[in-house]
Amino acid sequence: KQEVTQIPAALSVPEGENLVLNCSFTDSAIYNLQWFRQDPGKGLTSLLLIQSSQREQTSGRLNASLDKSSGRSTLYIAASQPGDSATYLCAVKSYQKVTFGIGTKLQVIP
Amino acid sequence: NAGVTQTPKFQVLKTGQSMTLQCAQDMNHEYMSWYRQDPGMGLRLIHYSVGAGITDQGEVPNGYNVSRSTTEDFPLRLLSAAPSQTSVYFCASSYSNRDRTYEQYFGPGTRLTVT
Numbered sequence: 001k002q003e004v005t006q007i008p009a010a011l012s013v014p015e016g017e018n019l020v021l022n023c024s025f026t027d028s029a030i031y032n033l034q035w036f037r038q039d040p041g042k043g044l045t046s047l048l049l050i051q052s053s054q055r056e057q058t059s060g061r062l063n064a065s066l067d068k069s070s071g072r073s074t075l076y077i078a079a080s081q082p083g084d085s086a087t088y089l090c091a092v093k094s095y096q097k098v099t100f101g102i103g104t105k106l107q108v109i110p
Numbered sequence: 111n112a113g114v115t116q117t118p119k120f121q122v123l124k125t126g127q128s129m130t131l132q133c134a135q136d137m138n139h140e141y142m143s144w145y146r147q148d149p150g151m152g153l154r155l156i157h158y159s160v161g162a163g164i165t166d167q168g169e170v171p172n173g174y175n176v177s178r179s180t181t182e183d184f185p186l187r188l189l190s191a192a193p194s195q196t197s198v199y200f201c202a203s204s205y206s207n208r209d210r211t212y213e214q215y216f217g218p219g220t221r222l223t224v225t
Binding site: 031045046097098101102 | 151153168218
């Protein structure tokens, strides 16, 4: 059974700092890994999707990496801004199923 | 495109009542799923569909029914509501192509309270 863990559960950083969010999974037989952002009381917004054959994806200040053999992914946020405050979720797609982590709640302090 | 839409946004039910949560997508996606999100437990898959006429159970299917008569719609039916079904429900759709295989798109959610 696939299990997805996100560390840390919560993170508070000053504005402008670079930061890394971690996601680990137990079964490396995956199709892809997707990072989402969720604002309080809202739905999930897709940030980046990494196919199993890829090592990283970039979008603006965000960079996500994938090491399938070790079961790890990181989401790097450069020059953090207060608007980045949200919960970040990673989701791993295996055959016919997607497994989510519980998320990392990020607060960027002005 | 409206993307993935869900209705209602909020609902309060009494124990034993039934209701249907609506989900629709206008992106011609073949895959659709229903999740529930509870504090400290992340999102858990209830039911999913890989195309019109095809549905299957996810991780927590008990107490819920689904059908997929069209590509666009994937309603979730609560048969007899229980307080344990108090949660936020999300519908998602996804597609597969050469470049963006199975990228998921989520609706805004339905917040359900069962008293």
